[in-house]
Amino acid sequence: MIANNTNIKFMKEALKEAQKAASKNEVPIGAVVVFKGKIIGRGHNQSINTNDPCAHAEIMALRQAAKKLFNYRLTDVDLYVTIEPCAMCAGAMVWARIRNLYYGTRDPKAGASGSVFNIVNNKKLNHRIFVHRGILEKECRKSIQDFFKKKRKK
Amino acid sequence: MIANNTNIKFMKEALKEAQKAASKNEVPIGAVVVFKGKIIGRGHNQSINTNDPCAHAEIMALRQAAKKLFNYRLTDVDLYVTIEPCAMCAGAMVWARIRNLYYGTRDPKAGASGSVFNIVNNKKLNHRIFVHRGILEKECRKSIQDFFKKKRKK
Numbered sequence: 001m002i003a004n005n006t007n008i009k010f011m012k013e014a015l016k017e018a019q020k021a022a023s024k025n026e027v028p029i030g031a032v033v034v035f036k037g038k039i040i041g042r043g044h045n046q047s048i049n050t051n052d053p054c055a056h057a058e059i060m061a062l063r064q065a066a067k068k069l070f071n072y073r074l075t076d077v078d079l080y081v082t083i084e085p086c087a088m089c090a091g092a093m094v095w096a097r098i099r100n101l102y103y104g105t106r107d108p109k110a111g112a113s114g115s116v117f118n119i120v121n122n123k124k125l126n127h128r129i130f131v132h133r134g135i136l137e138k139e140c141r142k143s144i145q146d147f148f149k150k151k152r153k154k
Numbered sequence: 155m156i157a158n159n160t161n162i163k164f165m166k167e168a169l170k171e172a173q174k175a176a177s178k179n180e181v182p183i184g185a186v187v188v189f190k191g192k193i194i195g196r197g198h199n200q201s202i203n204t205n206d207p208c209a210h211a212e213i214m215a216l217r218q219a220a221k222k223l224f225n226y227r228l229t230d231v232d233l234y235v236t237i238e239p240c241a242m243c244a245g246a247m248v249w250a251r252i253r254n255l256y257y258g259t260r261d262p263k264a265g266a267s268g269s270v271f272n273i274v275n276n277k278k279l280n281h282r283i284f285v286h287r288g289i290l291e292k293e294c295r296k297s298i299q300d301f302f303k304k305k306r307k308k
Binding site: 047048050051052053054055056059062063066067069070071072073074086087088089090091092094095096109110112116117119122124125126 | 201202204205206207208209213216217220221223224225226227228240241242243244245246248249250263264266270271273276278279280
């Protein structure tokens with residue numbers, strides 16, 4: 001999609017989160033949750049450091065946002081994430097009933113917004129999410145590629 | 155499958171967890187995580203009361219177990235849950251790399267172990283789980299049906 005300034009601003013914040021993950025030697029994925037033009041949840045991948053298989057960027061950001069709104073349902077809420085969400089995170093977004101999902105680059109190995117599964121937009125489930133792909137795609141792809149390049153060198 | 159005494163014992167514990175959810179007016183789903191014959195994680199659905207879209211029985215139980223083993227990877231670990239897991243929970247089980255999933259009754263509306271998706275046993279993902287369906291099936295089905303019957307009466 002053609003990203004506007006708002007999209008770019010929030011994806012840059014998601015990229016900052018991804019950077020935090022990289023600095024902890026976690027796969028660099030970052031997410032922010034936006035409500036009425038403001039960030040109400042931030043998250044970065046930290047499964048290894050927290051011993052938590054569920055500690056993906058999107059889950060962290062969604063949980064923080066729900067706590068802030070005192071509601072597990074995040075109506076009229078948008079989520080930005082640097083990489084296409086996995087099945088777990090896509091499933092969480094459907095339960096939370098978020099409105100828009102903006103993501104940077106595809107994940108052909110585990111993506112659940114069209115790549116391996118399509119969970120965010122499935123007629124059988126009771127909620128569907130508008131998906132906008134390709135926000136700062138190059139930057140998001142580079143962020144994860146750089147991380148794995150460094151890892152391989154080591 | 156034909157359940158043995160061990161399977162029945164642990165599914166009864168999962169049903170106790172489901173009962174805890176019902177008593178809080180949450181959809182009664184319960185789960186336990188088992189390692190070397192011992193329960194190392196318990197969970198019941200509590201999304202509404204905790205304002206957390208991710209607070210499903212399985213997620214709660216997996217997170218507790220991972221904290222206990224100091225590892226987000228739950229190798230040689232089994233999970234018992236009263237109802238077929240959703241996409242979020244099935245996805246979490248794959249990340250956690252659990253060995254066996256035992257569940258009570260199917261969820262035709264959102265189940266991700268064959269009903270709507272098959273996430274726990276998908277060749278494209280990097281881990282597959284052995285699935286055993288129908289442990290205390292009648293009891294598990296009744297537990298959820300009773301809850302919704304009561305709700306409709308009110």
